[in-house]
Amino acid sequence: MSDARCYALVPAAGVGSRAGQPLPKQYVTVAGRPLMAHTLAALAEVPGLHAVAVVLAPDDAHFAAALPGFTGLVLRTGGATRAASVAAGLEGLRQAGAREHDWVLVHDAARCLVRPGWVQALIAACRDDAVGGLLAQPLADTLKQADAGRSRATVDRSRFWLAQTPQMFRWGLLQSALAQVGDAVTDEASAIEALGHAPLLVPCSMENFKVTRPEDFDLAERLLRSRA
Numbered sequence: 374m375s376d377a378r379c380y381a382l383v384p385a386a387g388v389g390s391r392a393g394q395p396l397p398k399q400y401v402t403v404a405g406r407p408l409m410a411h412t413l414a415a416l417a418e419v420p421g422l423h424a425v426a427v428v429l430a431p432d433d434a435h436f437a438a439a440l441p442g443f444t445g446l447v448l449r450t451g452g453a454t455r456a457a458s459v460a461a462g463l464e465g466l467r468q469a470g471a472r473e474h475d476w477v478l479v480h481d482a483a484r485c486l487v488r489p490g491w492v493q494a495l496i497a498a499c500r501d502d503a504v505g506g507l508l509a510q511p512l513a514d515t516l517k518q519a520d521a522g523r524s525r526a527t528v529d530r531s532r533f534w535l536a537q538t539p540q541m542f543r544w545g546l547l548q549s550a551l552a553q554v555g556d557a558v559t560d561e562a563s564a565i566e567a568l569g570h571a572p573l574l575v576p577c578s579m580e581n582f583k584v585t586r587p588e589d590f591d592l593a594e595r596l597l598r599s600r601a
């Protein structure tokens with residue numbers, strides 16, 4: 374439908390247990406700002422987004438001080454898993470006016486290196502697609518199957534991609550997929566695949582990585598500063 378809007382939905386209710394920081398990783402200062410401020414600033418520069426919504430933990434005590442100028446929708450309905458937070462965010466978008474056929478671009482708060490141009494490329498590739506899709510990176514290295522820290526086999530990498538975000542699907546399809554599949558999936562595309570659909574893979578840079586482990590903060594800092 375041609376009047377479909379695009380919403381950005383940013384799950385930010387995680388605790389960052391692998392990041393080794395004293396506070397949730399989305400609030401750690403990177404290149405002079407809370408990590409998530411970079412993420413939201415990039416999304417704010419994407420032309421044509423109808424609204425940006427963030428999903429926080431119900432007891433989040435950091436957002437107001439970290440992002441005092443944020444003008445989007447703030448939903449304090451995060452769940453115990455990323456999928457639960459996204460499902461809660463979809464409900465918040467529905468209450469704010471999102472319709473079944475509107476597009477939702479789910480983007481990790483922790484992917485603070487995202488560039489507006491990459492999001493625009495995803496939108497351009499998916500907006501006339503029957504399913505939707507995601508930014509992703511084809512594997513560049515030889516892929517090993519491991520057992521107890523030893524390489525047991527080399528896997529044909531030609532069909533393997535690393536999933537990134539944003540992941541862009543129609544509100545109705547995504548809501549229905551998550552409701553059927555439950556909380557175990559680690560991304561939106563998994564839920565869509567479980568319904569038998571094949572999301573479009575839109576190639577993106579390894580720079581769109583997710584800050585996950587302690588060493589990732591320094592890499593993010595250097596990349597962000599090099600862009601200034």
Ligand SMILES: Nc1ccn([C@@H]2O[C@H](COP(=O)(O)OP(=O)(O)OP(=O)(O)O)[C@@H](O)[C@H]2O)c(=O)n1
Pocket residue numbers: 383384385386387388389390391392398399428451452453454455456458459481482483484583584585
């Ligand atoms: N219950 C959760 C878990 C994760 N997320 C969000 O989903 C994104 C990607 O998840 P991940 O990198 O796994 O973040 P954390 O769950 O915070 O990290 P960890 O798994 O190390 O605890 C992050 O922006 C995170 O805040 C969320 O909204 N709700």
Ligand SMILES: C[C@](O)(CO)[C@H](O)COP(=O)(O)O
Pocket residue numbers: 455481535536537538559560561583
């Ligand atoms: C959605 C995601 O960023 C795709 O790579 C990722 O799966 C989320 O992180 P998690 O650690 O799997 O929750």
